[in-house]
Amino acid sequence: MRNFPALKVLLLACALSTAACAPEQAQTLVTIADARIDKARFIDNGESGDSPGDILVFDQPLLDRQQHKIGNNSGSCIRTRTGHSFQCQWTLSLADGTIQVAGHEFDQGTSQLSIIGGTGVYAGITGEMSSVNNNDGTFTQTLRYRIR
Secondary structure (H helix, E strand, O other): OOOEEEEEEHHHHHHHHHHHHHHOOEEEEEEEEEOOOOOOOOEEEOOOOOOOOEEEEEEEEEOOOOOEEEEEEEEEEEEEEEEOOOEEEEEEEEEEEEEEEEEEEEEEEEEEEEEEEEEEOOOEEEEEEEEEEEEOOEEEEEEEEEOO
């Protein structure tokens, strides 16, 4: 039987590249942004009161489901539609890295935001986050993601 070293190398390279390019398992992380104590700061721009261009700035505790502090939730939002929604960008800072999200945050209901990046163990993260206002000063944030 003939030995085909080039074929063996090619098969090994294909196997390794497939494993390296395979997507990671989907993961879920549920956090609670606690705005009860450290409320967002409202910067009133333009017309007095709620109006387009107003800014919310926040840096609040980030909790797990058991209400234990696991990090910080900090960022900013610009009012784009009065009484309806903001365009937001914020960072979830955790012990092992950060996760950045961006998108529309609606005044009511569930908001879907894009996970746009990360650092530390979250480097290469992709996915989306749903944010729900619990109407008690907290927001439940459910992140569904993969890390490449």
